[in-house]
Amino acid sequence: MMLAGFFFLLLLTDGASSVGNCSYQAVLKHLDLTRNNQLFYMSRPVDNHTKTTHVFLDVKLYAILDIKEKDQQFVPYVWITMEWHNDYIYWDPDQFCSIKSVSVPSEVMWKPDITIEEMTERDKAPPSPYLIITNNGTVKVANDQVLVSTCTMETYKFPFDIQRCTLTFTSIVHSVKELELKPFVNSAEATEDSREVMRTQSEWLFISMNVSNKSIEMDGFNQSFVIYTITMKRRSALYVVNFLLPILFFLCLDLVSFLISDSGGEKLSFKVTVLLAVTVMQLILNEILPSSSDKIPLVAIYCIGMFAMMMLSLVETIVVMYLIEKDSASQDDNEHIGLDVNCGDSPANFLNCLEVNKRRHNESSCSDSIGEMPSELRSVDKEDSDCQLKNESSEKLSGEAVRTLILLLNSMKAEGKKPGYWTRMTKIINKVFLGFYVTAAGLFLLCIFVGWTKEQD
Ligand SMILES: *[C@@H]1O[C@H](CO)[C@@H](O)[C@H](O)[C@H]1NC(C)=O
Ligand SMILES: *[C@@H]1O[C@H](CO)[C@@H](O)[C@H](O)[C@H]1NC(C)=O
Ligand SMILES: *[C@@H]1O[C@H](CO)[C@@H](O)[C@H](O)[C@H]1NC(C)=O
Numbered sequence: 001m002m003l004a005g006f007f008f009l010l011l012l013t014d015g016a017s018s019v020g021n022c023s024y025q026a027v028l029k030h031l032d033l034t035r036n037n038q039l040f041y042m043s044r045p046v047d048n049h050t051k052t053t054h055v056f057l058d059v060k061l062y063a064i065l066d067i068k069e070k071d072q073q074f075v076p077y078v079w080i081t082m083e084w085h086n087d088y089i090y091w092d093p094d095q096f097c098s099i100k101s102v103s104v105p106s107e108v109m110w111k112p113d114i115t116i117e118e119m120t121e122r123d124k125a126p127p128s129p130y131l132i133i134t135n136n137g138t139v140k141v142a143n144d145q146v147l148v149s150t151c152t153m154e155t156y157k158f159p160f161d162i163q164r165c166t167l168t169f170t171s172i173v174h175s176v177k178e179l180e181l182k183p184f185v186n187s188a189e190a191t192e193d194s195r196e197v198m199r200t201q202s203e204w205l206f207i208s209m210n211v212s213n214k215s216i217e218m219d220g221f222n223q224s225f226v227i228y229t230i231t232m233k234r235r236s237a238l239y240v241v242n243f244l245l246p247i248l249f250f251l252c253l254d255l256v257s258f259l260i261s262d263s264g265g266e267k268l269s270f271k272v273t274v275l276l277a278v279t280v281m282q283l284i285l286n287e288i289l290p291s292s293s294d295k296i297p298l299v300a301i302y303c304i305g306m307f308a309m310m311m312l313s314l315v316e317t318i319v320v321m322y323l324i325e326k327d328s329a330s331q332d333d334n335e336h337i338g339l340d341v342n343c344g345d346s347p348a349n350f351l352n353c354l355e356v357n358k359r360r361h362n363e364s365s366c367s368d369s370i371g372e373m374p375s376e377l378r379s380v381d382k383e384d385s386d387c388q389l390k391n392e393s394s395e396k397l398s399g400e401a402v403r404t405l406i407l408l409l410n411s412m413k414a415e416g417k418k419p420g421y422w423t424r425m426t427k428i429i430n431k432v433f434l435g436f437y438v439t440a441a442g443l444f445l446l447c448i449f450v451g452w453t454k455e456q457d
C-alpha cells in the first residue's frame with residue numbers, strides 16, 4: 001500500500017522529462033526492484049489481502065516422448081506459461097522510451113507454487129532464469145519441461161487403444177480464495193496450438209487436449225485445479241503387421257496342415273512348430289502389456305484363443321494318429337493269420353515268403369491227411385502219389401494265383417493299405433473337426449474384431 005503510494009508520487013513528480021530514461025535499469029530503478037528489496041518476492045503481490053491472484057495457465061504439448069504401458073508412465077515435453085498480476089508493478093511507457101516489458105531474474109519475484117499432481121520425477125533441467133514484467137503489472141513466466149508423469153492406461157483394446165492422460169495443475173499452499181488457477185485458452189484452442197507446435201509423437205497420434213478448471217475441497221480449504229487431458233491414439237499399423245497378422249497366418253498354416261497325410265509324424269511336428277511360434281508371440285506381448293489391467297486385454301484373449309484352437313487341432317491330430325496306429329496294428333494281425341512267416345514290405349520278399357508259406361502248408365496238409373487215416377485202410381503209395389499230384393497241380397495253379405495276388409497287393413500298397421474301420425472313421429473325424437475349427441475360428445475372430453471396433457467407453 002505504502003509502496004504503491006510512493007510509486008504514484010514518483011509518477012506525478014516525473015513530469016515530461018524522459019530523456020536518458022531509455023534503459024531497462026532506469027525502469028528497475030523506478031520500480032525499486034533489486035535483489036535486496038524483499039517485498040517483491042516475500043509474499044503474494046496484492047495490495048489488499050482479500051484480493052485473489054488469478055494465475056492463467058497455458059500448456060502446449062511439444063512432444064510425446066514416451067509412453068510405458070508396463071510402468072503406467074507418460075513422458076511428454078511441454079511448455080508451461082503462467083501469467084498473473086502484480087499490484088506493485090506499474091510504469092508509464094511514455095516516460096521510459098516506450099519500454100513496455102522488462103525481463104528480470106525469476107528469483108527476485110514472487111511466483112505461484114504450482115505443481116503437477118501426476119509428476120513423479122522432477123525435471124533435471126533448471127527452470128527458466130528469467131521472467132517478464134510488463135508496464136501494467138502483468139508477470140509472465142515460461143518454462144519447458146520434460147514431465148515424467150503417471151497415467152493410468154487402459155490396455156483392453158491394445159493395439160487399437162486410445163489413451164487419456166491428465167496433467168493436473170494446482171497450488172499446494174494457497175486456497176482458491178487466495179490463488180485461482182485459470183486456463184488461458186479453451187480446449188479447442190489448446191488442441192490447435194499443440195497440434196501446431198507438435199514435433200514428435202513417437203507411436204502415438206495426438207488427438208486433442210481438453211482443458212477444464214474446477215475447485216475441490218481438500219484438507220479443509222478449497223483448492224483450485226486446472227486439468228489438461230491429453231487424448232491420443234496408438235498407431236497400430238506396426239502391431240497389426242508384426243503381431244496380429246503373423247498369428248493369423250499361423251492359424252492359416254494350421255488349417256492348411258490338414259492337407260498333410262495323417263500317417264507319419266510330419267503333420268504332428270508341423271503343428272507343434274506352429275504352436276511354439278504362437279507361444280513366442282505371447283512372450284513378446286507379456287513384455288508390452290502391464291499386469292495391472294483389470295480386464296484381460298483383447299489381444300491377450302486373441303492370443304490365447306488362437307493358441308487354444310491350434311492346441312485342439314494338435315490334440316485331434318494325435319487322436320487320429322492313435323486311431324490309425326490302432327487300425328494298422330489290427331490289420332497286421334489279420335495278415336499274420338494266413339501266413340506262418342512274417343513277410344516284409346518289399347514285393348520280392350513277399351513272393352519268397354509266400355512260396356515258403358505255401359510249401360509248409362502243403363507239407364502239413366499232406367502229412368496230416370496221412371496221419372489221420374487209419375493205417376489198414378490206407379494205401380501209402382496211392383496216397384503219396386495223390387499228394388504229389390496235388391502238390392504239382394497246386395504249384396502250377398498257385399504260381400498264377402500268387403502272381404495275381406502280388407499284383408493286387410502291389411496295387412493296394414500303392415493306394416495305401418486297405419482302409420480299416422478306424423481309418424475310415426478318422427476321415428470323418430478330420431472333416432467334422434475341420435468344419436468345427438473353421439467355424440470356431442471365424443466366430444472367435446468376429447467377436448474379437450467387434451470388441452476392437454466397439455466404441456471405447
Ligand atoms: C528519468 O525518470 C525519473 C522518474 O522516473 C526522473 O526523475 C528522471 O529525471 C528522469 N531522467 C531523465 C534523464 O530524464
Ligand atoms: C480490502 O478489501 C475489502 C473487501 O474487498 C474492503 O472492504 C477493504 O476496505 C479493502 N481495504 C483497503 C485498505 O482497501
Ligand atoms: C497489460 O498490457 C498488455 C500489453 O502490454 C495487455 O495485453 C494486457 O491486457 C494488459 N493487462 C492489463 C490488466 O491491463
Ligand SMILES: *[C@@H]1O[C@H](CO)[C@@H](O)[C@H](O)[C@H]1NC(C)=O
Nearest residue numbers: 187208210211212213229231
Ligand atoms: C472436454 O471436456 C468437456 C468438459 O470439461 C467435456 O464435456 C468434453 O466431453 C471433453 N472432451 C473430450 C474429448 O474429452
Ligand SMILES: *[C@@H]1O[C@H](CO)[C@@H](O)[C@H](O)[C@H]1NC(C)=O
Nearest residue numbers: 181182183212213214215224
Ligand atoms: C473456470 O474458469 C472460468 C474462467 O476461465 C471461470 O469463469 C469459471 O468460474 C471457472 N470454474 C471453476 C469451477 O473454477
Ligand SMILES: *[C@@H]1O[C@H](CO)[C@@H](O)[C@H](O)[C@H]1NC(C)=O
Nearest residue numbers: 215216217218220221222223
Ligand atoms: C468450498 O466451496 C464450496 C462451494 O464450491 C463451499 O460450499 C464450501 O463451503 C467451500 N469450503 C471452504 C472450506 O471454503
